[in-house]
Amino acid sequence: MTLAHQKARPIKPGGVYPAKELCSQCGLCDTAYVHYVKDACAFLNQQFDHLETQSHGRQRDLDNPDELYFGVHQTMVAARKTEPIAGAQWTGIVSSLAIAMLNQGLVEGVICVQNSPDDRFQPQPVIATTPEEILAARVNKPTLSPNLSVLEQVERSGMKRLLAIGVGCQIQALRAVQDKIGLEKLYVLGMPCVDNVHREGLQKFLETTSRSPSTVVHYEFMQDFNVHFRHEDGSEEKVPFFGLKTNQLKDVFAPSCLSCFDYTNALADLVVGYMGAPFGWQWIVVRNPTGAEMLALIQDQLETQPVESQGDRKAAVQQSIPAYEKGVTLPMWAAKLMGVVIEKIGPKGLEYGRFSIDSHFTRNYLHVKRKYPEKLAAHVPEFAKRIVAQYKLPD
Template identity: 40%
Template sequence: MKQIEKGLCSSCGLCSVKSWPVEESLQSCVFANGWLGEREKKLFGRQRSLEDPVEMRFGIVAERFTAQLKHQVSGAQWSGIITRMAMRALEEKLVEGVVSLHRSSDHHFFSVPVFAETIEEVYAARGNKPVLSPVLQSLENAYKLGKKKILVIGAACHLHTLRDFQERFAHLRDMEILTIGIPCVDNVARSKWPWILERMSGSPGSARHMEFMQDFRIHIRHDNGRVEKIPFFSLPEELSDPGIFPPACMSCFDYLNSLADITVGYIGAELLPGENRQWVLVRTETGKKLLKLIEHELDRFPETGRWECHSFVKSTSQRIIESMRDVNKQFSAKRKIPFLIGHMLAGVLGMIGPKGIGFAHYSVDFHLIRHYYFVKYRYPDQLEKLVPRHVPVILAEYGLPL
């Protein structure tokens, strides 16, 4: 139970299952085993290439493109590709149910794990719950019901732990498990969420949708449709405190969910007014099968943007390293820079900074650097186990020390 004692637990939900010993769940925990490595090799027959800069960041991929649904799913996080794919998988009897999350009845942004067996229940799982969520708890329902084919929608920690568990122990071995992954980063504990939202938004009570966007602003949509935009640079300084994020998420090295059959995000797509373009990374044969279910419902677009973002990442890397090293730093409640200047800066960076695929490259590298130094300075004994082998190669590209 060492990883829990150290706070390295993302509450993935596997340990809550009572149908098998908790010690078994703990053996499969990604924080006990580390990210990628052998797990990636078992899924793809090889680890990602250290010679390929794109594969090092985005993982092993059969096909990548941007797209949105022609008829978008109302209330989904973006155009609703994940929800639609899950509904179609159930309709076509590819699976007997879907392990995912519903919204909690008492808090819009909180989650309740669900094993959805009807189209209505799958539809009700749409939309983000930006808090640590015990998705895998619902495996128990599927297991007790004797299901043989299920779909699991989860973040990288869920899918790492699930794939390990299915292989290591007999309980789920007879089940065919299809997986859809969300990219995931900067997730938070429920106990911290109200405090964080109050510091981001001028009217937290009416917030219904939130995302960190490619225009260097947080977009918060409210219940009356108003979208509040807050430049990253104008957030209160205290939101830069690494201590507000769960140590598990600061020790996470698979932003783009590389063990999913298909990953569906938005970060590598172009941000265009009035559109909800998403970024799709098809990884396995099962991923191709899932995509085929909704292929005709998609408007597809090629990826856009230039890959290059070296100077952009390099210019922030020293500041990241220092803030991870300074364990006792005090953070003030003051905004880092005034709103108006923050918007001007975001506007300039929106014009000259990385876009499309370059923005995804930047975001992956920024978080990978931040997490490497978080673990190095705060959990040094976990460094060797948790950090996948491509991370030092990327650090070396920026001339950063190990």
């Protein structure tokens, strides 16, 4: 049996996890490292300042507008693979990097997430030790995924050099325990993440939004203000953001994601997303020298261009706050028209990234303030408080 085929053992099947409804099911509590949960859990102990210093040698510079938004970084660039990987979420930069690191001997294994054999959206975390196992993990499983549930297998296998691929909540917990798992070197490849869902929430989203929920193989909220669905037969379906049935979708997002301020994965060495790049390109944030070393490995597989920024997001964000609160949904013809107009004149590149961060942080700030007022001061990091303070919020 390879490491990729060993299943993680949930030690609390059906049980209540320490963060209760705020648990993002990162998997830490399914391992013996549950002992560290009070310190390590992103929802029980917000500690960006400490963990940024541990990971990157310093905290983000709050007076640098790019660092305020996108976190500690050396460089940002837009990139795409010259030969994209078929079936990847975008062009497959994440999978290619993991394969290069394994093939060149930088790591012995890769924490990534495949899907269960009977459900393409049901995550199955693995420690991949071959390129085939990494490729089998390509494409987003757009649901909460217990990636850290395989951590104990890392220690048991005697592995010393590891690449972990993951989203912010998983990486925050991993950074907090990384010294306890017997590694000599940990590389962290992060993706931005927002509005994730439990498996049932995903079903509701697909059923409320797509014309054919059972054939969706891939979807993404794109920079052209549409959700793009790809179906089994290869066809594409676009649904404008402004036509989403907000009133029915308010409760599909996981409570953890409605309380999260780590959209851009602040603690990864290297982040690969799309939101700061032109449509069709991926957005890469190199946070530290380890991230630069990682990116250099696949530089010859990439076409790149500098990141750009156009437009002004602020009025659109301010207007979206009461619209979301009221659950406004436009008729489809108006939503499409609005989408076309906003794509022409709306924020692009890094400004689109700021638009998305502002919209989610203001919404999440209000959520925490109303639902967990006693947590507000300590849970919301200083960078998010500064971002939110730019807007007039309802009570």
